[in-house]
Amino acid sequence: MSGSEPWQQHRAFGALDWASEKHSVIVVNPAGKVIEEFEIEHSALGWKKFREKLQPYGSIPFAIETSQGVAVEQLLEAGMVVYPINPKSAQAYRERKAPSGVKDDRLDAWSFADALRVDGHGWRALRPEEPLIKELRLLCRDEVALIAQRTSFIQQLRQALADYYPAALEAFEDWTSVSAWMFVQRFPTPEALAKAGKRKWQNFLHTRRLWGSTQGPRRMEIFARASQFAGTPPTTSAKSLLALSLVQMLFVIEKQLAVYRQRIEELFARHPDHDLFGSLPGAGPKIAPRLLAEIGDDRQRFSGEAQNLQCLAGTAPVTKRSGKGRKYWQVHQRWACDKHLRHAMHLFAEQSLSRCVWAELYYQHHRQKNQSHANALRRLANRWLKIIYKMWIDRTPYNAELHHRNQLQHGSWIFQLKSI
Secondary structure: OOOHHHHOOOOOEEEEEOOOOEEEEEEEOOOOOEEEEEEEEOOHHHHHHHHHHHHHHOOOEEEEOOOOOHHHHHHHHOOOEEEEOOHHHHHHHHHHHOOOOOOOHHHHHHHHHHHHHHHHHHOOOOOOOOHHHHHHHHHHHHHHHHHHHHHHHHHHHHHHHHHHOHHHHHHOOOOOOHHHHHHHHHOOOHHHHHHHOHHHHHHHHHHOOOOOOOHHHHHHHHHHOHHHOOOOHHHHHHHHHHHHHHHHHHHHHHHHHHHHHHHHHHHHHHOOOHHHHHOOOOOHHHHHHHHHHHHOOOOOOOOOOHHHHHHHHOOOOEEEOOOOOOOOOEEEOOOOOOHHHHHHHHHHHHHHOOOOHHHHHHHHHHHOOOOOHHHHHHHHHHHHHHHHHHHHHHOOOOOHHHHHHHHHHOOOHHHHHOOO
């Protein structure tokens, strides 16, 4: 509903201040008077009480300071029209009701309910998601979290090895490699490495295909002097136990990441937009599902404006225009955004550099203007999102030749940079 008059025809307006164990619920009438006020536990009985209390009002607008999670799912299942509130907006609504800064659950729920009553006609209701998209998004986000956990364990492993086993760090550059973890598992200390002997070193390197033309002899030379510079016996005894523990956890995470990858690829292949996102140069089997999961398949979500997608991804900067002097406007990075989509677009923009001539030209143009690597990628991602939005709306996969012809036809300035 776009007008305030139809909006005020709702019987009531509600809000829920959610927490991990209990939730505070407030319902106000069109005049702003509190007509329902109660708390529920975060349990089956608690949500049953919620449905019983709200049954006389039917499906009414409900505000909540999140757009996902169990509380949102329960509100949707109860038939409520859910309006998520941005945390910054929520803070402003709190201060409107309590300028002193006092804060409690009831105040939060009341301020959200009244804000929904007054301003809700301009808000966007949360639309129910397709189950496939929701599962894909959760899987992709959890996969990224597991990768971050793996990175943390690798850093801890490298630190432990630096304390007692510098030769292992020197022999292997890539510690995301399973072979490096297997080396620590097979030869956990410099003493164990020396005791194993050259024949077992060679067998390990050949079995793991790590010999190569120059790497094999180089590693053999490092192994031969491994015990010359190592930790003291107490340090070696303690840190080798830590290293072996970390290696075991890395193996478990790697195994589970393979399970996640298989499930993500299955869901991605089943979605109608699979070919669309899969056609993006550099997206590949990992980034493409993340883009689909975060952008979704609701074509009405961005109100027909590519800029709304760019703002969601955090690639569109924030401009502050105030005061008399507007010659220099303040521009800064957009922090209030979907961090998962921003991360996926950052990775995608970086991968596209080696696969798109125009993307590389655009990136280098901004680097030559003394922009940082991250800033240039953010600008490139912003440009990519305009293309992705058009593809998404038209349900058309990316066509490099067609895009190139369109750039030439419209005199794109990007190809004028070739001479720079």
